[in-house]
Amino acid sequence: MKSARAFLILITAVIFLISLQVESLAQNQVNTCIECHLELDDELLDPAIKFAEDVHNKEGISCAGCHGGDPTEEDAELAMSEKNGFRAVPSIREIPQFCGQCHSDPAYMRKYNPALPTDQLGKYWTSQHGQKIKQGDKNVAQCISCHSVHDIRKTSDPRSPVYDLNVPQTCSSCHSDADYMASYPIATDQHADYQESVHGIALLKHKDTGAPACNDCHGNHAATPPGVASIGRVCYQCHLAEGELFNVSPHKTAFDDLGEAECSSCHGNHSIRPLTDEQVGVGDESLCATCHSEDDAGYEAAKAMKQALVDLSETYMEARELIDEAERKGVGVSDEQFALLDVRHSLINVRKLVHAFNPDTLISSAERAMEAADEVHQAGISAVVEVKNRRKGFILFTLVTIVLMALVIVKIKQIERDKVK
Amino acid sequence: MEGNKTNSRRGFLNVLLGGTLATFFGMVIYPVIRLMEPPKLPEADISSVAVGKITDLKPDQSKLFKFGRQPGLLIRTSEGEFKAFIATCTHLDCTVQYRSDMKIIWCACHNGQYDLNGLNVAGPPPRPLTPLEVHIKDDAIFVSPKA
Amino acid sequence: MRGLINWLAERYQIDQLLSFAKKKDVPIHKEFVWYYFGGIALFLFIIQVFTGILLLLYYKPGADTAFESVQFIVTKVKYGWLIRSIHSWSANLMVLAAFIHMFSNLFARTYRKPRELTWISGMFLFFLSMGFGFSGYLLPWNELAFFATKVGTDIAGAVPIIGEYMLVFLRGGQDVTGGTLSRFFGFHVAVLPGIFTLFLAAHLAIIQFQGMSTPLHLEGKIKRKMPFFPNFMLRDLVVWIGVLNVVALLAVFFPWELGVKADAFQAAPAGIKPEWYFMFMFQTLKFLPAEVFFIEGELVGIGGFSLAGILVVLLPFIDRKSSRGIKHPLVTILGVLAVLFIIAMTIVGYTIE
Known part of the structure; x- marks a missing residue:
């Protein structure tokens, strides 16, 4: 009996001990770095709070994943000892290598995000930032300048500083700061220019993430000005049609010979504004006239192209106004609107054709488009005439109505006069 | 004589009234008949x-x-x-x-x-x-x- | 003409029919003008019947086709724009004429004995007209109508006990779908016209039997009368011709907009508004606090309007004094307040965002 009881007690004790052990195992999962740092202040507290949202944390990489040390160790000294592989805060110069130890390792990265490129570090060393940092410049951007630290998010996360819509702001935090940039020989007005540009408005105002931010032209990890040699290539990423035309145009060789940059020589860079037909031709706003003068062939070509463009766009605008007017006044013009869409596309294409710098191709295309435009214009006129006809019809009807009402009234009077008699 | 005159005036009024009434109805009926005319496209259908x-x-x-x-x-x-x-x-x-x-x-x-x-x-x-x-x-x- | 009448008279008792038509007199007095509004409402209803039938030639109910077919009517069908626009304008003017007709009779106490049933049938015609408006509003299947119908049926769904059933009944399911459109189409072109015709026939027959009424306060002061046929009818004709012209004017110069096609997956656009004649109720419900005496505010509103509706229908039996020739001031006061309330709430509904 007694022995049975002792046995029971023993069993219970064993179970208790095992359960204690399990509990302490569970406790081991708790990160002592975070636990301790949550008790600290300021910059020692900050990472512990932020890290909850960090993409690395979400993937299961803890503080030790980057900083080394032993997160299971209760004792702070031991946890952050060199023996445990602890690496304290890396210096600014060390940061690229610090991140790169994992991010440049395809075999390692495959375990987390196989789709993520691993060439960032290599590219970074080619960038202006990377070259400067190698020379010991601590003010240039490295990984955390743009990606933030301890709360790093995926670039597709709208809260990330390098999310499409946030890139201009992120770059400008240094590049628009005149004091900060004082020791570098570059301007600080790019962001201001960009904000007002056609690209800046598309991205920042219309939230069109297809529109280019800084990195789309300058590269991101390999950020560097595209330079004369590659600027065309940069623009052709989106403006391919213009590029294809330009590359076989007489300007291509001329620009190459002169060492002129493609695209930007006429259109500028950060401050590109929406284009108008006035920028073709030889008027005050003309871009052509900056190089071409009255006695050369280009001058005449510019003039001819502009005329064709203006004719087409005026016809288009007039047709659109007519059709809109008719629609406002109640005439159904869905077919006309559809035809108008076609003309609009022809107009866009003819405008692109300017980049061939060949008046013959442009004019013949413009003439073809003009036929359709004239047709729509005619339809617009008929639609407006239809409005007028409806109103005329109504006025005629009103006249008959008034006469009829008057005659019935006379008739009533007559009947009532007869009654009295 | 008096009666004759009023009679003819009355007749004239009736003719005028009848004519105007007919015109009026014509103008009302015209759009109705045109509406019933089969349109060029037989139906509004973008289902295919x-x-x-x-x-x-x-x-x-x-x-x-x-x-x-x-x-x-x-x-x-x-x-x-x-x-x-x-x-x-x-x-x-x-x-x-x-x-x-x-x-x-x-x-x-x-x-x-x-x-x-x-x-x-x-x-x-x-x-x-x-x-x-x-x-x-x-x-x-x-x-x-x-x- | 005379020959034709004789021909008919030899075969049918046409003289009896004529004398039935002629037997009615119209009292002549200073408030004569209000007699026209019933006729105007009737005329606009006739326009609705004719234009409605014409639209039926091309309209196709269904979520995929309704909007397209109305667009087709206004762009491709000759004079389709006119007929469709007239149908929309005339519908609104008809409700307006019915409002005026109703209140003029209310203030004149013409519902008093022996015309109780004229009043009640008229009230039913009024409610049916609103039903026409509500069901017809959805048929073009545009965005505003889609969401207005959603909101309108939601309000019906807030009624206790039967609300849920009513909502499902009206929508033909839990949501406003193409199914709702089919039902509303059925209501609009078959169910409602059938019922409406019965009430209208009753309403007109009773009036013809009993003759035109006299406002209570002018009773005994009528010195002259005018035969309904042809004297008043010709006057009616003049007014009707004028009304047709006004409708045409509105249709030509202010064509009824079609808007954009309804998309159930889009968020409700700003500025969802019901038809104007529902606006005062809609706006009142919006103004009511969430709770009134521990009852949900919306319920109080719905209950209030329902009660008011029932009271108005039963007005001839509630206002006993009018039958004894006494004009109860409370009816006038409440009537004026109702008119002011409706006008004020409608204006507020259109001005406050």
């Missing part, structure tokens, strides 16, 4: 649009057509398969085209590219193209919205 004959398109060719208020793009792939999409680029509203040299659907405005399933694969477009259903009856091609 006849786009043409199979023989109109060789493999690796395409064709734009009107689909309701929007442009549609019909493509015959090099394998001979028919595909149709709303041809409005999902970036800005340019009309896309088939580029047989690249075997993609391409938007000339900003070099947006879609594969032949309409998926946006490169450039600024944020979304795939809206696909349409292609039906072939005898040798005629009909396109309708995807159910």
